[in-house]
Amino acid sequence: MRTILFILQKEFRQLFRDKTMLPIIFIIPVFQLVILSFTATFEIKHTRLVVVDQDRSAESRELISRFKGSAFYIVTAQAETYQQAAEFLKNGDADQLIVIPENFERNIINHTSTDLLLVTDAINGSAASLMSAYAMAIINNFNQYLIVEQMPSVTHTEPIGIESSYWYNPRLNYLTYMVPGILVLLVTIIAMFLSGMNVVKEKELGTIEQINVTPILKYQFIIGKLLPFWMVAMFELLFGLAIARFLFQVPFLGSLPLLLGVAAVYLLVVLGFGLFVSTVADTMQQSMFISWFLLVVFILMSGLFTPVESMPDWAQYLNKLNPVSYFIKINRMIMLKGSGFSDFSNLFYTLVVYAAAVLSLSVWRYKKVA
């Protein structure tokens, strides 16, 4: 036990003495949390729309005014022809164009159907589908109005009325959705990189040669190496939660001790990965790249940006191996839903098994190598 304390003392001394690493550990996460939370949003406001109104009728103006009235749209220009409008899209001066054909109003009055052309810049696919959906919503709305206005004789009570309400995030606030996930990400980065680099640093500087010819036991060395980063990451999580709660007013409905308990286990998984990386790598540079590779895969598949449910089946199966996705899910449940332990006990037990597996694998591998 005394031996572990000596190692801990040494590790913390080195950590707090490192003029480059210290700011990275404590300031950059704050920056990331603040910047990412504001910028990682999928809401598309101010879609720039070009209108080609070939009808110039009351009905066409009515439709255009509906776009103008929407918070999601700015009508940047009116073009004479489709070609002119397409030019705007091509130059990146507009995101969407709509063509209202001649005889738009006449067809409506004659009760014959009419068509609209809607073109969306789809370089960013998810943004495009959102813009398209916004446009559809406005046009559908307009359709409803036409039915009521043009055919008053028919009764228009719809067979099924839809009353929708949004639970857990009633105002569909993206910040509320993103912050719990970003917190997980930051904690993961800190724990993984620091633990992955640390043992390798001793290898690279040759200090491990001296350490290995001492009575320090492997388990003491590993605990002494991982515990400091476990503590730093836990501190980081609390710090981030405080920022989320008080700076972004993200709700925190669940229990804090419960979240910390899950985090404690989750971090063991991440530290296990870090330790594993450091047994594979010989230099800090290698360690950086392996950690980065693992993290990018974990993060992209984690459900932070895109829902896991929309991934192909194989990716969803693969995701069962992704610790980040577990913790993001649990963290969102605790923070936003106020879920209790029984709501995610399966996920938690999986994490426990995962932690045990990864840690024993990397400790076994560490022994073999060193």
Added chain:
Amino acid sequence: MKQQPAVVANDLTKSYKSQLALKKVSFQIENGELFGFIGPDGAGKTTLFHLLTTLLIPDTGSASVRGFDTVADYAAIRKIVGYMPGRFSLYQDLTVEENLNFFAGIFNTTIAENYHLIEDIYKQIEPFKTRRAGKLSGGMKQKLALSCALIHKPEVLFLDEPTTGVDAVSRMEFWEMLRKLKQQGITIVVSTPYMDEAALCDRVALMQNGEIMLTNTPQRIVDGFKGELLAVSSDNMFDLLHQLENIPDTAAAYRFGDRIHYVSERNIDPEIIQKALASSGQKNVVIEPITPVIEDCFIMLMKSKSKNDPN
């Protein structure tokens, strides 16, 4: 209890992939000895030290330190040996005092407890005890590393090339420190590429290409030198080596400092050499019989080995 010898090795062999680093190395080091492994870079000294300090496992053969097997009883060995790697291996971002404290701590002792052992050495760096180890000069780093290797009062001290890259004065100081430590009863095993340091050891083993060529006291090694050693110099040193090699029955001719050392297969009269060189156009030839040193013995051993074993 019967006193176990400090270090015993039987047919130690170790290879890295296809490269054979040590070939069937055997020796015994007695308690209280100052034992030196002398050989050029690549002779296998560091590999041997890694095997003895439990950092590596031998392919075949075995070794023991104070009766503990280096593989089976590695944990016991780690408690009783001090090790100073060839490369500076302390924490550069910790201060002198913190490094020493850390190593005392993990050996479950304190600086105060064994201060008497390191006093002579540590006193010299104590004024800089709040300085980071990375900011120390080479000589001071070496003293700190030695202090850290000694702080737990080891029974056997392994020093892998402790004087490599250290200036001549510091080297002599360092050997003086080792002599004092030996008086405290610590067995010291040291490796060095510097032949002149061999004379400072009680016994030495001459190593080359992963093998021990000879183990003996420095005096006996020198006494065992076969033939008469002559030191030759002239105005035209450039051609001299070649001309000497062409004299019949030459055993060896090699540069040594600013002269050429010459050994013949038979007891040759220096006059004959004089004449031979003069006929080749050499002027001011000086030939002087001298007593060989370890390096001469080493070179002769290497020559006879490569003759017997053309590979």
